Amino acid sequence: RKEVEQDPGPFNVPEGATVAFNCTYSNSASQSFFWYRQDCRKEPKLLMSVYSSGNEDGRFTAQLNRASQYISLLIRDSKLSDSATYLCVVGWDNYGQNFVFGPGTRLSVLP
């Protein structure tokens, strides 16, 4: 079983739609969780960290379910500019060398 799994998509949604991605992880000792965004042929950039109680940043909401070992990302009111690949990242500590990247979920927001 892969350490971090994501549905590769693509998710094709109309502008204004709400879309959600899930990511499952296998290491129950994982302590840190993130969503990164990667535009086509560009570098990944941190979108948001995921905290135990869940957290929100504008139109983006992240949730963590430790019991089922998954994290989710909800995007409300999708914009064309949200089209990208979303990478789930899980670490068993806060040191970068112990981060495991998922393969990513591709989102296309259509006009």
Place this chain on the structure above:
Amino acid sequence: NAGVTQTPKFQVLKTGQSMTLQCAQDMNHNSMYWYRQDPGMGLRLIYYSASEGTTDKGEVPNGYNVSRLNKREFSLRLESAAPSQTSVYFCASRDGGSEKLFFGSGTQLSVL
């Protein structure tokens, strides 16, 4: 702010050739990393340097060497390139007090 700068952006090699990928950061970060990204797979850590003067192997170090030249620069060397090393390579850095990784713009490497 330049952030993390990688060179070159593109490179084509023949099997057996050698090359060095350069990476420099201007954010005074202690930790630096080299990843490779292949289709359908997550970024995989090749080598990292937790601080100036130290380097350690990551998940996929075979066929690569690194040098942490100073606090700013972390280079990745392919001594004898193989087609399996065709990939996109990303350098990243991180401040010790933060979990956030800052990535360079990547190097597209093709080995024929």
